[in-house]
Amino acid sequence: MNRLTSLLGAAVASLALFASAASAQQITGAGATFPNPIYQKWGEAAQKANGIQLNYQSVGSGAGLTQARNRTVDFGASDAPMAAAQLEEHKLLQFPTVMGSLVAIVNIPGVADNQLKMTGELLAEIYLGKITKWNDPKLVEMNRGVALPNLAIAPVYRADGSGTTFVWVSYLSAVSPEWKSTVGVGTSVKWPSGTGARGNEGVAGTVRNTRGAIGYVENAYAIQNKLVSTQLRNKAGNFVSPSHETFLAAADNADWSVPNFAANLVDQPGAKSWPIVSPTFILLPKDPKDATRAVNVMKFFDWAFTNGTKLAEELEYIPLPKAVQDAVRASWKTQIKGPDGRPVM
Amino acid sequence: MSSSTASAVSDLAATRGSSASTGDRIFAGLCKGAGIFVLILLGAIIVELFIGGWPAFRTFGLSFVWGANWDPVAEEFGAIVPIYGTIITSILALLLAVPVAFGIAYFLTEISPMPLRRPVGTAVELLAAVPSIIYGMWGFFVIVPLMAQYIQPAVIDSAGELPLIGWLFAGPPFGTGIFTAALILAIMIIPFISATMRDVFQTVPPVFKESAYGLGCTRWEVMWNIVIPYTRKSVVGGIMLGLGRALGETLAVTFVIGNANRIATSLFGPGNTIASLVALEFGEAEAGSLKLSALLALGFILFVLSFIVLAVSRVLLRPRAGQ
Numbered sequence: 059m060n061r062l063t064s065l066l067g068a069a070v071a072s073l074a075l076f077a078s079a080a081s082a083q084q085i086t087g088a089g090a091t092f093p094n095p096i097y098q099k100w101g102e103a104a105q106k107a108n109g110i111q112l113n114y115q116s117v118g119s120g121a122g123l124t125q126a127r128n129r130t131v132d133f134g135a136s137d138a139p140m141a142a143a144q145l146e147e148h149k150l151l152q153f154p155t156v157m158g159s160l161v162a163i164v165n166i167p168g169v170a171d172n173q174l175k176m177t178g179e180l181l182a183e184i185y186l187g188k189i190t191k192w193n194d195p196k197l198v199e200m201n202r203g204v205a206l207p208n209l210a211i212a213p214v215y216r217a218d219g220s221g222t223t224f225v226w227v228s229y230l231s232a233v234s235p236e237w238k239s240t241v242g243v244g245t246s247v248k249w250p251s252g253t254g255a256r257g258n259e260g261v262a263g264t265v266r267n268t269r270g271a272i273g274y275v276e277n278a279y280a281i282q283n284k285l286v287s288t289q290l291r292n293k294a295g296n297f298v299s300p301s302h303e304t305f306l307a308a309a310d311n312a313d314w315s316v317p318n319f320a321a322n323l324v325d326q327p328g329a330k331s332w333p334i335v336s337p338t339f340i341l342l343p344k345d346p347k348d349a350t351r352a353v354n355v356m357k358f359f360d361w362a363f364t365n366g367t368k369l370a371e372e373l374e375y376i377p378l379p380k381a382v383q384d385a386v387r388a389s390w391k392t393q394i395k396g397p398d399g400r401p402v403m
Numbered sequence: 404m405s406s407s408t409a410s411a412v413s414d415l416a417a418t419r420g421s422s423a424s425t426g427d428r429i430f431a432g433l434c435k436g437a438g439i440f441v442l443i444l445l446g447a448i449i450v451e452l453f454i455g456g457w458p459a460f461r462t463f464g465l466s467f468v469w470g471a472n473w474d475p476v477a478e479e480f481g482a483i484v485p486i487y488g489t490i491i492t493s494i495l496a497l498l499l500a501v502p503v504a505f506g507i508a509y510f511l512t513e514i515s516p517m518p519l520r521r522p523v524g525t526a527v528e529l530l531a532a533v534p535s536i537i538y539g540m541w542g543f544f545v546i547v548p549l550m551a552q553y554i555q556p557a558v559i560d561s562a563g564e565l566p567l568i569g570w571l572f573a574g575p576p577f578g579t580g581i582f583t584a585a586l587i588l589a590i591m592i593i594p595f596i597s598a599t600m601r602d603v604f605q606t607v608p609p610v611f612k613e614s615a616y617g618l619g620c621t622r623w624e625v626m627w628n629i630v631i632p633y634t635r636k637s638v639v640g641g642i643m644l645g646l647g648r649a650l651g652e653t654l655a656v657t658f659v660i661g662n663a664n665r666i667a668t669s670l671f672g673p674g675n676t677i678a679s680l681v682a683l684e685f686g687e688a689e690a691g692s693l694k695l696s697a698l699l700a701l702g703f704i705l706f707v708l709s710f711i712v713l714a715v716s717r718v719l720l721r722p723r724a725g726q
Contacts, residue, residue, distance in 0.1 A: 118686030127690070210575040217662030219475075219687025242476035245687045246694075253577050253673040254662025256683060260543075267548045268577050 085354045088115040089122020089135030090221050091257075092158055092276060093338045097135070099369045100362045107365065110358045119221045119245060126150060126341040132351050134341040137221020138245060139320035149344040151393045152318045153386040154337035155359060157309055157376040159277045160225055161287040161300045161334075165265050166192055168205055169286065172299040175200050177291040178233030178325070178333060184272060185213050185230065186237060187251030192270060214264045214273035217254025219246035225324065225336040226274045232325045233333075277305075278374035292333045293325050304332035305376045314382050335376065342394065349396040356390045356402075363387075449706065456700025458693060467700060473664040475684075480697035482704060484664050488581065488674040489705065492656065493649040495585035495670075500593045501642060507593070508600035513622060524601070531594035539658035542587040547659055551578025555671055574669040579661040582670040587655050592645035599641025599720070603634040640719030647713040651705065653678040677705040 087097070094116035101112030117125075119136040126134025127148045134150075145152055162181060164174060180196060183189045189196065192206045216223045224245045231238040241247050255264040258279045265273040265285070277300055280287050289297045298304045308331035312321045323335040340359065346352035363383040370377050378386075396402045459467055459480060470481020511524055555576035563572040574580075607630050615625045631638065661673020662683060681698050688695040 120687035120689045121685075124690040212575045212577055217657075218683040244476040246475045246684055248472070248474040248476065248664060252663070253579060254683075255579075256657060256662070260658070263543065264547075264577070264579065267551045268575070269551075270575065271577075 083109050083354055084111045084113060085133070085351055085358060086113045086115075086131045087122075087133045087135055087340075087355075088117050088125045088131045089341075090119045090137045090338055091116040092137050092221050093135060093156060093375070095278070096156055096366075096370050096373050096375050099373065100358070100366045103366065103369060104358055104361050108357065108361060110354050110361075112358060118219060119224075120219060123341065126343065129343055129347070132346075132355050133343075135338065136341060137336065137338050138224040139318065139339055140341065142318055142320075145318055145341075150341040151344050151389060152320065152339050152341055153359075153389060154319050154321070154339050154378060154382065155362065156370050156378065157305070157323065157335055157337045158374075159300060159305050159308075159332055159335045159376065160222065160229070160274050161277050161280045162290070163262065163265050163273050163275055163280055163285040163287050165269060165271045165286065166209065167207060167269065171286045172289055173204060174288040175291070175297050176288045178229060182230045182234030182237040184211055185215070185249070185252065186234075186240070187213075209270040212268050212271040213249075213252030214261050214268070214271050215249050215252055215254050216258075216261060216274075217256050221245060221336075221338065222258065222274070222276060223247065225334060228322070228336075229324045229334045281374055290333050292331050293327050294329050294331070296329055298330060298332055300332055302371075302376075304330050305335055307331045308333070308335040309376050309379065314379075314385070319382070319386070337378070342390075344393055345395060345397075346402070347397065349402045352394055352396075352402050356394070360387065449703075452699055452703040452706060456696055456703045458696040459700040462693065467697070468704070471666070473680075475694055478693050480694065482677075482697075482701055484666055485675045485677040485680045485701060486704065487666055488660065489650055489676040489678070489708070491674070492581055492585045492588055492660070492676060493646055495581070496588035496592060496649045497642060497646055499585060499589035500596055500645060503589070504593050504596035504600060504645075507597040508604055509626060511597075511601050512604040513626070527594050527597055529594075530590065531598075535591065535652060535655045538587055538591055538655040542583065542655060543658040546583060546587065547578035549578075550580075550583050551576050555580075559671065570668055571670050574667070574671050576671065577661060577673065579659050579673060580669075580671045581660065581667065581674045584656045584660040584674075584676070587659055588649045588652055591652065591655060592648050595648055596641050596645040599644060600634075600638055603637040603641070604630055607633050636719050640716045643712055643716030643719065647709050647716060650709050650712060651678060653682050657682050677701050 094114065097112065097114045101114060104110050104112060114135075119138055122131075122134040123136055123140070125131045127150075140150070140152055144150075162176060166174070177200070180189065180200070183196075190211055192209045192211055198206055215226075224243065227237070227241065227243050227247055230241075231243050241250065253264065255261045255273075258275045261273040261275055262279060262283055262285055265271040275285065279285070280300070287300055289299050291297050307328050308323055308326045311326045311328040311331055312323045314321050316322075319337075319339070321337060323337065325333045326335070342352070342355060363378070363386070367377045391401055394402045463470060463480065467480065467482055468486070469483045470479070471483050472479045472481045473484060474480075507523075507527055511520055515523060555578065558572050559574070559576060563569050611629050611633065612625055615629050620628070656676050657679035660676060660679055662675055662679065663673035664675055664680075665673075667674055681701055684694065685698055688698055
């Protein structure tokens with residue numbers, strides 16, 4: 059009995075120790091899956107640099123939104139920007155952290171990486187089920203010099219609700235009025251044709267296994283898994299390949315002066331711009347109950363803006379322009395107010 | 404003298420009885436509480452699902468159950484596609500699994516040599532111990548490419564050209580689809596059905612079988628005319644048990660079913676089941692939205708479906724009177 063009691067006491071004491079160690083400088087976040095790799099990397103690096111421990115759960119933008127609204131986490135993350143009215147209602151500050159790009163991947167025998175030329179309108183028609191064969195006259199005309207076989211097109215989409223889908227259908231809606239009116243934009247839509255797969259991995263795997271398949275994944279994924287991507291025609295009429303240069307060109311042309319940093323980088327003008335680039339957002343409560351934790355969140359992202367650029371580029375994300383980072387810092391100072399009504403930072 | 408001893412004994416018994424009965428009473432109370440807790444939990448789940456799904460039922464009425472339109476952008480939800488997918492994959496899985504399970508049970512009870520019975524029986528039961536996510540991954544990485552590259556193109560080219568049933572095998576060879584999902588489900592429910600069958604086959608009184616053999620019946624005749632009619636109810640109960648498992652299977656199906664909110668006429672076409680639809684879309688459904696309510700309503704429908712199937716199987720698997 060004595061030994062049992064002492065063992066129990068030791069267990070409780072060690073738990074208490076762990077609890078106190080964990081609460082020191084820990085911040086919690088939940089939401090989008092798209093930036094999850096870079097947030098985890100930043101979390102590891104920040105812990106070594108300034109001791110802030112990040113606990114980020116990539117449960118999906120919708121769940122992240124819910125948790126941010128209920129204040130069960132210190133910050134939420136969403137690939138799709140929130141409507142201004144909703145941000146007002148739930149007292150959330152929205153700011154971007156990184157940008158990413160989407161590419162279309164194909165599996166056509168004989169077609170090499172970045173060889174196939176596509177346009178947004180044709181992509182919309184493929185996903186609407188109107189173009190069903192790879193040797194359709196419209197595709198052949200655009201790709202003289204590429205032998206397109208008589209193969210059925212198998213469109214693949216994200217079955218789970220996802221910010222990646224949101225960006226993809228935003229692009230399709232921007233370039234195709236028919237897509238906009240029949241299907242629309244959302245993290246999960248009513249796909250007229252094709253088959254779904256779970257996660258980026260699922261889409262890539264399905265495209266790789268099915269001859270004649272076409273899908274969309276984040277660029278990081280396409281590069282790391284050596285998938286066959288396509289060229290796209292941008293707003294200026296040029297066919298561009300997915301590369302750091304074209305992503306930066308799109309990001310530079312963006313208009314960041316819109317309210318709540320909700321810049322729409324899809325289908326940007328510019329000779330070299332890649333058409334499908336999108337920022338990902340953080341939702342921070344404007345009236346945090348615990349000012350210290352809110353300060354830690356802002357310190358973490360401040361560190362990420364200053365020192366995390368190289369990590370982001372290694373993972374094929376696009377860092378925010380410096381002007382935008384400064385604007386974000388300014389908004390922290392003015393918008394986040396503690397319980398006493400004074401700015402926290 | 405005897406009365407005082409008797410009273411002393413009865414006093415002793417009384418004191419021991421009261422402390423023993425307090426301990427007994429506490430223990431009995433705890434057990435009763437545990438049982439009642441489980442019932443309350445079950446009731447709470449049903450009520451929560453129904454309350455959560457009420458906005459969807461109220462908005463769409465009963466047409467929610469047979470609506471075919473799942474459009475999150477326009478906020479129109481109809482459940483017929485996942486319900487159809489759930490039922491069709493489960494029934495197909497049963498069609499594939501029952502003959503195999505019957506074969507396994509028959510082999511293990513009648514044909515196999517005695518040394519083989521334990522290893523083979525254990526191996527089949529180990530299939531039930533494999534986690535369903537492993538089935539999903541194995542299905543996605545092994546079965547789906549196999550189907551996409553060899554089986555589906557072969558079947559589509561041959562059976563897909565036949566006049567009357569060709570439409571059953573049409574479409575591009577995605578590899579995923581209703582048939583693949585049914586295949587994986589069949590492998591998952593075989594252990595349950597075969598274990599039940601094996602157990603009930605062994606309860607047939609030997610005198611029946613010996614008499615039949617004595618009259619000159621073959622093995623198959625004994626099985627078909629003696630064993631199966633005797634165990635029919637329990638066999639059906641075992642099948643319903645497998646069906647109940649197949650109805651609720653989530654991850655294994657999500658990976659391989661193709662996730663399309665349309666009813667495909669082809670067996671190789673993509674579809675959706677209730678469990679896989681809820682698993683995929685739950686994360687992105689915001690609290691208080693109509694989509695979340697529709698998903699909870701779907702959960703309620705699945706719960707009712709599984710409950711009915713499992714209740715019927717329990718009734719059929721009751722031990723016979725006098726056993």
